[in-house]
Amino acid sequence: MGKLLLEVRDLHASVAGVEILKGVNLGVRAGEVHAIMGPNGSGKSTFSKLLAGHPAYSVTRGEVLFQGANLFALSAEERARAGLFLAFQYPVEIPGVSNAAFLRLAYNTLQKQRGGEELDPLEFDDLAREKLKLVDMDESFLQRSVNAGFSGGEKKRNEILQMALLDPALAVLDETDSGLDIDALRVVADGVNKLLKPGNAVLLVTHYQRLLDYITPHFVHVMEDGRIVKTGDKELAKQLEQRGYDWLRDDAAVPA
């Protein structure tokens, strides 16, 4: 069994005074792929942003350990430097700043933290070109402004490119499949699959099962009203696809 990367214990969190997470428990080990599924408003997006350090959410109870240390003692940038990565559902556009410059800045910041070698623009270009192949994008992608004027699919590919460059211990992919056509979905999923290693883990947050046709999870968790109400394997995802989320509520009503 891989080492425990993420440990979530009885996590409660709220935004603007409204409680969204009401006691989440979860453990993710190195080498594992987890999927969190759930209907809109179940709290799964809040959960992923909270892990990455979004300022809008406040933790009211519980704790999260990341590689054994208290995650909430770290700022968002410190979490990234410690090896946590969030692929955004809506990546932000930064006009006027080239993708290459942005990626290199992020890459070098993390390299510095990890005691690795920082790269100059030419060296970085070589590395970035190599990683671009993972997401099937051409080199012009690097010269364009960060996400500015990118299609939905290009933005998501750019997130996976960042994941490839930053090499996180834990990648949280927030609705990475939303807005993708089937070809783009396959490219993105292939990219993620190639990045999976025994030493890292991926947490997929998704509404639909279809991403799981391409990235096979070891565990599927269903989130409902701020809690994980059911955990299973990939078969659970298929059941959800066929039956929707309602049957879970009916099940939940009957004590097991």
Place this chain on the structure above:
Amino acid sequence: MNTGRNIQAGLMHSLLQTLAQPPASGTEALRDLRAQALVRAQALGLPGARDEEWRFTDLSALGNLDFKPAAAQGPVTEADIQRFILQEAHASRLVFIDGVYAPPLSALHGLPQGVLAASLAEAPAHPLLHAYLSRQVDWRKGVFAALNTGLFRDVALLVIPSQTEISAPVHLLFITRAHHAAHAVHPRCLVLAEAHSQCTLIEDYASLAEDVYFNNAVTEITLQQSARLRHIRLQRDSRAAFHIAGAAVSVARGAHYHASSVTLGARLSRYSPVITLEQDAECVLDGLVMIAGRQLADTHSIVDHAQPHAKSRQTHKCIVDEGAHAVFNGKVIVHKDAQLTDAAQESRTLLLSDKARVNVKPELQILADDVKCAHGATVGQLEDEELFYLKSRGIGETQARNLLTYAFAAELIERIPADSLKTSLREAVLQRTHSGQVLEPA
């Protein structure tokens, strides 16, 4: 305590004292003009808080200055001004020190045959002076234009003959040097782009010391038929200085004027460009203001659609940090006959601190009925969501803020057609708190 009248009298008196060094002379007609302008300046006096056009810009600190004539000093050397020299204009540069042309610091050998780049002292009776000087700037209405006209010590002259294209930018560098007491300088530019000519002009105000002084500049530009002028205006005066400037630009039929005005310096600055468009003329006005501390930067622009079928595009962006204060008043006038006018104005402000302030006023006077006139104004702060995105990639708070600030300004900076200038502006934004890493452009 000073009353308004005393302040005015004080300013005028001390400015007139600076005449101890007589201005460059020129023709008799010019001497008459200057005498009239001074009389007019005294009659107009300094605008006060009750003057609508000056409502947000308090001039009392300027009025209280006691100006002294500039004391004699040794020459300024090329080493002194090295940091202001632009590589692109290494052979097309006119340097003025305290408003007076400095031939040893200038370099004109890169200019094509036929181009006139000179000073009043060199061409005191040039027909251009008679035909164009003070024809566009209305010194009868504005006290600062009147003062400039009465007190300028030299004029930067640039004439681009018809059909001529100058490939290198022409750099007009106005340097104020260190003085023991407050002093006033009245830089003056006169530019004529003849029919079908093309040129990039960089008008640049800088100082050798973080001194208190008053730069009172006037620029007159004429674009004849189908001329194209790219006009960069860089105000990087001392943060203790006062900078008040007016520009009058007339854009003839089919001509194209694109200005980028960048305001970084001065404790108090005001820039008032007036652009008059004839039929089928086009202008693009980019304005970028980046201020902090207790700086005040005021832009009062007028785009005057005097004839039909002209097009104007104005984008004004202010980045206001700490306790600074930006003012933007953008007037667009569409005359009755100026049908098919296509005008658009956008004003965007980024407030980087809770104490930063901005006053924005778009002012549209439309007298024609078949026109397109769009305007929009936004005032905002850096978005948490955007900061979070950058931080989630490991980028620290300061650097993330600088990157987003740069992104706000990038559209205007990247349009500046001089790489060295673009690079220094990029650095100025990204290293605002000395922690930014210089980035390659998109």
